[in-house]
Amino acid sequence: MGGGGFTMEPGNPALDDYVRTLAPAREPRICLLPTAGGDSEDQIRRFHAAFGDQLCEPTHVSLFRLGSRPVPLREHLLGQDVIYVGGGSMVNLLALWRAHGVDEILREAWQGGIVLAGLSAGSMCWFEYGVTRSVGRPALTGGLGFLPGSNSVHYDGEPERRPFYLDAVARGAAPAGWGVDDGAGLLFRGTRLAEVVASRPHARAYRVHAVAGAAVEEAIEPRLLMARPHADPLAPLAVEELRALHVAQRGFRRG
């Protein structure tokens, strides 16, 4: 996702619904990795608020709090249907994953068919290169490289990224890749782009590659996702009940 989902589009769950329904499970286990945001409590709270009343089993893993709240990382992550990576600093994200061996676990998860999703730093991390603002001005930084090529997010939302990215691709500093607007998402099956979707009418994705030393942008028209009514006013009690049930189940499993 170039930007979007519960942290950036609180009133529009279209991209999050799309991610959730990519997993074949009826009630998918979905785990948030809020690492790039420093495991911010706000991001974690919003995730549980957004997914807590949906048909899924949401959890999160905080690498900063493993000392006080230990989680068997490999076992927990490989037991998921969806791993959802939050936004923040891409440089810190990769450094923290490597320090904890999460990079290798995620490769196993991906190869094992677990849906990997994310926005912003949580999108660029899957590619060979991303355009980070972790060090102030836009800069190229390496990702996990599961997907070939490069990725620049917030293509419309943070205008200083686009000229930097185009220049990097033109110079050959970054391999060809995708520039993605806020509200647009790329679905890769394996390493092939399968679909481009969007939660808003004007969001676009662009294939960016170099032709004779110049960067060329080819706009890709996304499929506009239908927005689910955000809250069902007729069933507030059912929602509350389901949320309580989820909380009880999670508490029970953690034992």
Add this chain to the structure above:
Amino acid sequence: MTRASEQAAVEGGRPRQIVAFGGGGFSMEAGNPLLDEYVLGLAALRAGRRRPRVCFLPTASGDADHYVVRFYRHFPASRCEPSHVSLFRRDCGTDDVRAHLLAQDLVYVGGGSVICLMGVLRAHRLDVALREAWEAGVVLCGLSAGSLCWFEEAMTGYHGASRPVEGIGLIAGSNAVHYDKEPHRRPAYQLAIGGGMPAGYAVEDGAALHFESGSLARVVSSRPSARAYRVEAVGDEVVELPLPVEYLGAPRDVAPALAA
């Protein structure tokens, strides 16, 4: 004056100072400012003025907002020139962060996860910048993860067991913190030392090791009962040697720190 600081004085350099808290300071001991006053005193001496420059690094907590807020509450502008560096919300380049750290009198590293702290510091090359600051005489301090990071090796508690983590290595040997807090820390540290981890220091909450130019100059505490130990392997045995601790709350001890 210790031998190390004498040597530094002879060489015309400033003493390289690190104060490593086993636990304590504003984030752990609400209402007990003794350790914070101690490092603020050292910073004021270094600065040669009443309001030293103090920079907080909340990295080990993931730059938690509430932690940053509490720092400014306890290090107000009336006492110092406070600032903080957030590595999760950076708006300037590495050279600027390095220059900022070098311009401080005191860099205060907060607690949290030492594995996360070291990973992020290295990614931004701040391990190098902190070494430079130390060499330039900037006082470095911190608690918990912010203590462990200065040593060659740190003990950390994960999944009920502890494991060694490599620190910046400004202080030779190893370090264990919160030594009194959880019962598994003591046997785990002794086992690690017995298994070849370099000898080091185990420090309880409220105690702090003050190093000058890499050597332990004194141990101070904010609580009368807080202890610190030198832990080393002697033959096949691991020996825990209690260190003399100066309680900062005793009237004679408070004076020099506050007078600074």
